[in-house]
Amino acid sequence: MQHAMTIGRLAATAGVSVETIRYYQRRGLLDEPRKPFRGYRHYPPDMAKRVGFIKRAQALGFTLEEIASLLRLDGADCCADTRELAAHKVALIERKLLDLGAVRDALSALVRQCDTGQAEGLCPIISVLAQDGE
Amino acid sequence: MQHAMTIGRLAATAGVSVETIRYYQRRGLLDEPRKPFRGYRHYPPDMAKRVGFIKRAQALGFTLEEIASLLRLDGADCCADTRELAAHKVALIERKLLDLGAVRDALSALVRQCDTGQAEGLCPIISVLAQDGE
DNA sequence: CTTGAGTCCGTACCATACTACGGAGTTTAG
DNA sequence: CTAAACTCCGTAGTATGGTACGGACTCAAG
Structure with missing residues (x-):
């Protein structure tokens, strides 16, 4: 060294x-x-x-x-702990991906509405996330 | 009310x-x-x-x-500004989806490595994070 | 051997998103 | 009608993840 x-x-x-x-x-x-x-x-x-x-x-x-x-826990045999932490993060991320997808869909529906000139529905962003999931 | x-x-x-x-x-x-x-x-x-x-x-x-x-944007009807803002948010969310998806893939690959039990000594998660790669 | 760059160390500050506190007014349950 | 509970409003403090600053020291080049 x-x-x-x-x-x-x-x-x-x-x-x-x-x-x-x-x-x-x-x-x-x-x-x-x-x-x-x-x-x-x-x-x-x-x-x-x-x-x-x-x-x-x-x-x-x-x-x-x-x-x-x-x-x-670096180097230690606590691989299980590390795995738990990582697996937990993965689960959190999976949920985020779903929710984010829903928000994106709501917003792009709004954009499409604008493009097709139908002022029919109002954008329901709040309601796409409105359920108390979790 | x-x-x-x-x-x-x-x-x-x-x-x-x-x-x-x-x-x-x-x-x-x-x-x-x-x-x-x-x-x-x-x-x-x-x-x-x-x-x-x-x-x-x-x-x-x-x-x-x-x-x-x-x-x-909630409850918005479609004026040009709204469309712009919504489109911008959609782009933002798409990026988040990609980033988060990448993080999930990386993390769950690590978790899988733990599960396939080829752990000779070091936890694969730890050793990957310890790598100088990239 | 001087000067400028880098180090040491403590403290202060930044943005974000709250959380706590204190004193005065208001409401409501007993 | 009194007392506890709640609201109002402003200000101050917390945690996270840093960034900035200032004075003293030290090292390296010219």
């Missing part, structure tokens, strides 16, 4: 800002290397991978809290 | 807090009924449906800003 970096290089490598790195440290997602007696902290290159992990998990809809717990 | 409610009953019916109702009023998502000379404002029952719509739209990932413009 001769390629230890400063925080600035780490941030650049990981594609985030220095402030974001520090924020993740405060949130407990990254640990802060010991500060040398004189000089700057140096970060191992793996840290950049960890930041990448965080960013990818975020893009999949995990909160920083959830990501922190994923990172805590 | 003999069933006009006070803000407290509205909030209870809609399953949110009084403060949330007021907040939506401030944000322009709900209008505030006139205050009688002496007494409390009273809210029509439809208002609860409107709040329900807001909540469900939020769960779909719309911001309050976006929801405000969706609400403006």
